[in-house]
Amino acid sequence: MWNIPGSLTIEMPATPHPDCRALARIGASVRERLSGQPTVRRLPVEAVEIYTSNSFLNEADCAHLIALIDTCACPSRLLEEEGWDGYRTSYSGDIDTHDRIVRDLELRLSDFTGIAPSCGESAQGQRYECGQYFNEHCDWFDTEAGYWRQERRCGGQRSWTAMIYLNAVEEGGRTDFTHIGLSIPPEPGCLLLWNNALPDGTPNPLTMHAARPVVRGVKYVVTKWFRVRNWQ
Numbered sequence: 655m656w657n658i659p660g661s662l663t664i665e666m667p668a669t670p671h672p673d674c675r676a677l678a679r680i681g682a683s684v685r686e687r688l689s690g691q692p693t694v695r696r697l698p699v700e701a702v703e704i705y706t707s708n709s710f711l712n713e714a715d716c717a718h719l720i721a722l723i724d725t726c727a728c729p730s731r732l733l734e735e736e737g738w739d740g741y742r743t744s745y746s747g748d749i750d751t752h753d754r755i756v757r758d759l760e761l762r763l764s765d766f767t768g769i770a771p772s773c774g775e776s777a778q779g780q781r782y783e784c785g786q787y788f789n790e791h792c793d794w795f796d797t798e799a800g801y802w803r804q805e806r807r808c809g810g811q812r813s814w815t816a817m818i819y820l821n822a823v824e825e826g827g828r829t830d831f832t833h834i835g836l837s838i839p840p841e842p843g844c845l846l847l848w849n850n851a852l853p854d855g856t857p858n859p860l861t862m863h864a865a866r867p868v869v870r871g872v873k874y875v876v877t878k879w880f881r882v883r884n885w886q
Contacts, residue, residue: 723779809881826869
C-alpha cells in the first residue's frame with residue numbers, strides 16, 4: 655500500500671506481479687534504445703521514466719488524425735464502471751487501423767521503442783471538449799481486479815504508454831502526473847512516452863496521471879499502449 659500525502663491511497667498487489675520479469679526486460683530494452691536517439695529527451699524525474707520527442711507528428715498528420723477521431727469518438731468507458739460515475743468524461747475510440755497514416759504511426763512507434771508491433775494495442779483517439787477531463791488513473795492493470803483475467807489473456811500487463819498531442823488548446827487540458835509534481839501542456843505533434851513499471855518490473859504507482867479539464871477550446875490526443883505479449 656502506498657500512502658501519498660494529498661492523494662489517493664494506492665493498493666498494490668500482495669503477491670508479485672506475474673509479468674514482472676517481462677516488464678523489467680522490456681523496460682531495459684526500451685531504455686537502451688531511447689538513449690541513442692538524439693530527438694528524445696528524458697524528463698528530469700527520478701521516480702518515473704518519462705520521455706518526450708517534439709514534432710513527432712507533422713501538422714498535416716495531426717489534422718488527419720483529428721478528423722479520424724471525430725468519426726469514431728464515443729463517450730469514454732472505464733474497465734470498471736460501477737461506482738465511478740463522472741470519473742472520465744471525454745470521448746474516445748479506436749481509430750481506423752486500415753488508414754495509411756494510422757498504420758505508419760503505429761509502425762513508427764514500434765520502431766521508436768523497439769517493441770514488436772504485435773504487442774501494441776490499437777491506437778486510440780481521445781477528444782476532450784470544454785469542461786471534459788479524466789481523473790487520476792494509472793495505465794497498468796490491477797491484477798486483483800475482476801477484469802485482469804480477461805486482460806491477461808489479451809496480452810498481459812501494459813508496459814509502455816505512448817501519447818501524442820494533436821493540437822494546441824486555448825486553455826487547460828494539461829496532463830498532470832499527480833504524485834511527482836509534473837504538468838505537461840498540450841503541444842501539437844509532441845510525443846510523451848512513459849514506462850508503466852519500475853526497473854524491476856513492478857507496476858509503478860507514481861505513474862498516476864490525470865487529463866485536466868479543458869477550459870477553452872478542444873483537445874485531441876492519440877494514445878497507444880504496449881503489452882508484454884501479443885495483444886489480441
